[in-house]
Amino acid sequence: MSLTAGEVRKLKVAREVPPYGYFLSDGMSDVLLHYSEIVGDRPKPGDEVSVFIYHDTEDRLAATMKTPLIRLGELARLRVADVHPRLGCFLEMGLGRQLLLPQSELPERREYRPQPGDELFVMLTHDKAGRLLAKLAREEDLAPKTFAVPAAWRGRWIEGWVTKTLQIGSFVLIDGDVVGFGAYGMIPDAERSRTLRLGERVQARITYIRPDGRANLAMAPRKEVARVEDADRILAFLRERPSGSMPYSDETPADIIKQKFGISKSAFKRALGKLMREGRVTQQGSWTYLSDNDAADGDGKDKPDGGHGREAAANPANPPQPANPLKE
Template sequence: MLEAGTKVTLKVEREAPFGYFLSDGKTDVLLHESEIKEEDIAIGDEVEVYLYYDNQDRLAATQLTPFIELGEFGWLEVVDIHPRMGAFLNIGFKKDVLLPADQLPEMKDKWPQAGDRVYVQLEHDRQGRLLAVLGKEEDFVEISEPADQSLFNKDVSGYIYKIIKIGAFLMTEGQHLAFLHRDETNEPLRVGQKITARVSRVRDEDGRLNLTMRERKEVSYSQDAEKIYQYIKNRGTRMPYTDKTDPEIIKEKFDISKAAFKRAIGKLMKERRVYQENGWTILSEEKKE
């Protein structure tokens, strides 16, 4: 019995305006011209094809090689999203495979978008059609490699495969398992999304990574310092805020913490761009004048 997701050798029975009909002696299947790889097909030839169900739920054949086969896992690209059905994935030939909605997060803003990549296994649905199923945690553990401490503070890229309330799990391009806490992100996250983040910790016990998307401290200091410097300049060379100012006022005026404010002011003073006097922070250029 012929079934989708299998590779079989069939005989070319007859030609059609849009391809060829193949048969195992019991069932005829269409090999559409868009699915033909060999150009010299003739009646009576035996050809190796991969079977699938087309858009009319008819068993069809392709000579194109699927990216993954029945029972296999692999990373597939999302080509389209249907709000009720789920995500459609490029499997390497004309018919896309469905990743059903019940495999995806309840919140649709966490669903993948076109161009994202998901790690799935091919299975049969109840009608025998090909269906994609998301990899589970144990599937990622099986293909992962423990990271070493040389990755600490380095940037890594990877794809998110699971989102929970407190953050997201991903597989890096180096095959390392990683976790990104929601407090360490600077953007909304979704399943299948590719992100680049910095390694904030390499766990000794299992080689998993903790990641952050926050700026490195030295970059953050510079950005805060420039913001404060411009603020003073726009006020006419001085402001009534110093490292003694209440944290609430600092947060209201600059949208940063008191600690971050003190670090930024310290940087400006070390560079001799500002000085403090009688409860004021003043541009050093005023003193020169």
């Protein structure tokens, strides 16, 4: 049986070759175990040692007694150590050397690509020359190791890693913790608060458990909680403005709301509706104004106009008109 990179083999110490290390043999081939790759006491000729086979920097087969994070044909989650703009991602594999995930395995859209510190589920394989190479784990590789999401997890906040990200949404492998390897989930595009990268660790809430045991996820809190948080954000924004008003309302396009407040238009309308029912804001056309009572609770005394700007803003016949809402 020939020596193959990526495998763990038990080999016999054939001889010592100072100042390099030991030659190990399977009876057919020899491979060098460098002194720096020895773990524990140095072996003696005739001893049998368990080693991982890899290629050194000169593409020669070599051996190490260090334990790799992944073996040939296995699946593992590896951390991105570095990203090369043309070659791909270099992954930590636990040996003091890095494993290449080729550029061809990465998403075409750059904003979806991993960054250092992200973690990817990969399989260990060979390139055409027999050297070690990583490839992204596919659904068929991950599925046998996953478990169905328990019904009791509905509404729970979970952590997981993005395994694929598309325009329609991002697929996530939920951290199984003590339950097991992990479970499958998906964050639909409408439930993503931002663009997610392949390998990024995310927090999300389980909104629905499908009959097949997979989960629908959302990055935002429940609507009741989010409505309060969004309303507070809008109120703070209005109070910071000298006029106590803003050129945003139910009529504002969704992309502008998303860019300015980081929330969807539907969430914006829910938050405004809450504030209007409470009598804290009013709307006139495309403008929203603090009510007199709520404006009095703000910091009007510190505003450049001494608070008179709110009086002008309260008159919809003559509101301040910015050139571009996004520059506000």
